[in-house]
Amino acid sequence: MSRLDAAARLEQLSAAFSALAHPTRRQILLVIRFRGGAMTAGDIAGRFHYKWPTVSRHLRVLETTGLLVRERSGRQHIYRLSLHSLALIKEWIRWLEVPKKG
Amino acid sequence: MSRLDAAARLEQLSAAFSALAHPTRRQILLVIRFRGGAMTAGDIAGRFHYKWPTVSRHLRVLETTGLLVRERSGRQHIYRLSLHSLALIKEWIRWLEVPKKG
């Protein structure tokens, strides 16, 4: 994947933080992670007490921020973790933490 | 400071993610960081184009989530970085990233 310019990186950082601000979305990522990194929409939805369209929207948010990638397989949609943007968050945190001119 | 129980840690993680979801609040933290880790409310507000009460509210959010600590000095309020909850975020990210049963 191509290296992003500064503005795009900032945008992606912002999107990632926003996406992770919702507990359900964080939980979705963890659920997928502990099921091996990929799951169908239905399996994911089945693990939550929310109605399916609600989970579907959370999935879409995670997909548009790049934290999930969707792949179609017949009539199911497989969501797979894509954790590149987490590196941006870690980098941002390091900027805050460096003791002197980081 | 006392070690937090699991529920309190989860609550603090959630609060930290929510607080960091807003670009202005992230910028506030960076500004304070690059000014040495502590600044008065007025100095912080002066670096943004928002009205003072708006910045004040962002500061309150950051304070209640524990990312800033407020100290009074005469009529000024000094805000100081308090980055413990960032460790929770980093820990959460590691949970996602570990390749096998982390």
Added chain:
DNA sequence: ACATTACTTAGCCAACTTGCTAAATAAAAC
């Protein structure tokens, strides 16, 4: 005591979020 400085708190409003149900889509099964 009164004014000024340095803020915060209160309260309004527009925009966004997140739950829901109902309707649409698209592949598979019959």
Added chain:
DNA sequence: GTTTTATTTAGCAAGTTGGCTAAGTAATGT
């Protein structure tokens, strides 16, 4: 080709967020 399965999209309502202005508070200066 109609039904079933798997899922998304549309649209509504309640709650939250984040700007703003106006009013409050608390320390300092005169």
